[in-house]
Amino acid sequence: xxxxxxxxxxxxKGSGLCQSPEGYLESLVWSLDSHEQxxxxxxxxxxxxxRSWKGGRIVGMREASEEELAARAKTPxxxxxxxxx
Numbered sequence: 001x002x003x004x005x006x007x008x009x010x011x012x013k014g015s016g017l018c019q020s021p022e023g024y025l026e027s028l029v030w031s032l033d034s035h036e037q038x039x040x041x042x043x044x045x046x047x048x049x050x051r052s053w054k055g056g057r058i059v060g061m062r063e064a065s066e067e068e069l070a071a072r073a074k075t076p077x078x079x080x081x082x083x084x085x
Contacts, residue, residue, distance in 0.1 A: 008032075008039035008058070011048055025056070029064045037061060 010030060017025045027044065030036075043052035 005041065006039040007041045007043055007055075008036055009043050009045060009052070012044045012046060012053075017044075017054065024059060025054075029068060032061075 010027065012027065017027055020026050027042065039058055041055060042058050043055040045052050
């Protein structure tokens, strides 16, 4: 029996992680396509050439709030997306 586990590798650009009201860790805002949204696990990297510094099972994703998008709008390259949980 073959299991196909999908790992989403992301390069974290400074905002790190925050704790959600439910107690889960959330990453920053990411623009993800449908293939990326189907991942089972996430691995956060500081640089592409380095090993991941944090990772875990994805338990869900949610649309970013207007406040989160406004806070990220000052950072170049950040746009509408989802928060990985």
